[in-house]
Amino acid sequence: MGKARGIMRLSGKVDNVVFYERNGKQYFRKYDPSQSDRMKNVDPDSGWAISNTFKPGTQHFAQGIWIMMKKTGMTFSIAEWNAFVKHVHHCIVSHVNFRETIKADIAKSAVSGYKYAKDAKSKDIFCTLEDNILTIENSSLFNDRWKPEEGFEFQICRQQFKDVPFKEGKYRYTNVTVEHPAITGRFITSRDARKVVMEIEPLADNEIMVLGVYPLVDGLYPKISGASLWVY
Numbered sequence: 001m002g003k004a005r006g007i008m009r010l011s012g013k014v015d016n017v018v019f020y021e022r023n024g025k026q027y028f029r030k031y032d033p034s035q036s037d038r039m040k041n042v043d044p045d046s047g048w049a050i051s052n053t054f055k056p057g058t059q060h061f062a063q064g065i066w067i068m069m070k071k072t073g074m075t076f077s078i079a080e081w082n083a084f085v086k087h088v089h090h091c092i093v094s095h096v097n098f099r100e101t102i103k104a105d106i107a108k109s110a111v112s113g114y115k116y117a118k119d120a121k122s123k124d125i126f127c128t129l130e131d132n133i134l135t136i137e138n139s140s141l142f143n144d145r146w147k148p149e150e151g152f153e154f155q156i157c158r159q160q161f162k163d164v165p166f167k168e169g170k171y172r173y174t175n176v177t178v179e180h181p182a183i184t185g186r187f188i189t190s191r192d193a194r195k196v197v198m199e200i201e202p203l204a205d206n207e208i209m210v211l212g213v214y215p216l217v218d219g220l221y222p223k224i225s226g227a228s229l230w231v232y
Contacts, residue, residue: 053098053169053170053171054089054093054098054171055089056170056171056173057092057102057164057166057171057173058085058088058089058092058093058102058107059085059088059089060102060161060164060171060173060176061088061092061102061104061107061111061161061164061208062084062085062088062089063175063176064159064161064176064178064208065084065088065111065208065210065231066081066084067176067178068157068159068178068208068210069116069157069210069212069229069231071155071157071178071179071180071181071210072155072157072181072210072211072212072214072229073155073212073214073222073224073227074116074118074212074224074227074229075224084116087114088110088111091110091111092106092107092110092111094110095107095109095110099166100166101163101164101165101166102163102164102171103163104160104161104162104163104164104205104206105205105206107161108161108205108206108207108208111208111231112231112232113230113231113232114230114231115127115228115229115230115231116228116229116230117228118224118225118226118227118228119225119226121215121225121226122226122227122228124138124139124140124226125137125138125139125152125213125226125228126139127211127213127228127230129200129209129211129230129232132199132200132201132202132203133197133198133199133200134156134197134198134199134200134211135195135196135197136152136154136187136195136196136211136213137194137195138152138189138194138195139194151186151187151188151189151215151216151219152186152187152188152189152213152214152215152216153184153185153186153213153214153216153222154183154184154185154186154187154196154211154212154213154214155181155183155184155211155212155214156181156182156183156184156200156209156210156211156212157178157179157180157181157182157209157210157212158182158203158207158208158209158210159176159178159179159207159208160204160206160207160208161176161206161207161208162174162206163206181212183200185198186216188219203232208231208232209231209232210229210230210231210232211229211230211231211232212227212228212229213227213228213229213230214226214227215227
C-alpha cells in the first residue's frame with residue numbers, strides 16, 4: 001500500500017493499481033484479483049477470518065436458530081448476536097469446504113450442544129438429549145441462589161432447515177419461517193427431585209431443536225435472569 005500526494009483525487013482501478021480514500025487521505029495499492037471474489041473480515045479477538053462469500057451460507061443457520069431462541073422468550077444484545085454468528089460460522093466451516101453445499105444435517109451436527117447462559121445463575125441448569133430422552137436437571141446446592149418452590153418453565157422450539165447450495169458464485173437460500181414453541185411445560189425441583197425426564201418425538205436429520213429453561217417467580221412468571229438455552 002502507498003500514499004498518494006498531490007491535488008488530484010483518483011478513485012477506482014487503473015491497470016493493476018487501485019486508488020481509494022481513507023480518512024480524507026488518498027492511498028493506492030496493487031490490484032489482487034484473488035481478493036475481489038472473497039473479501040475477508042478478521043475478528044480481532046479470535047483472529048478468525050470470516051469470508052463474506054461463505055458467511056451468507058452459515059448465517060442462514062445462525063439466523064434461523066437465533067429466531068428460535070428468541071421465540072422461547074429470550075432477549076439479546078447486538079454484541080451477543082455478532083458473537084453467535086461468529087460461533088456458528090466457525091463451527092460449520094470446520095465441517096464444510098468452501099463452495100460445497102452446506103447440508104442441513106452437517107450444520108445441525110456442528111452446532112449441536114451449544115448452550116447460552118444469561119448469567120452466572122444459568123450454570124446451575126444442565127440439559128441433555130440422548131436417544132430422544134430429554135433431561136433437565138437443577139444442579140444447584142439449593143442455597144440462596146435458588147428457591148426450589150419457584151420452579152421452572154421450559155419451552156421447546158423445533159424447526160427443519162434446508163440445505164444451502166452454492167450457485168453462480170454465492171450461497172443461495174430462503175429465509176426460515178420459525179413457528180412458536182411446540183412444547184411448553186413447568187416443573188418444580190427440590191433436593192430429592194432435582195430433574196425432569198421426558199421422551200420427545202425423534203428429530204429429523206435436518207431438524208434443529210432449541211430448549212429454553214426459565215426460572216419462575218412465585219411459581220407463575222418466567223424470568224430471564226438465570227435462564228439458559230440449549231441447541232440440539
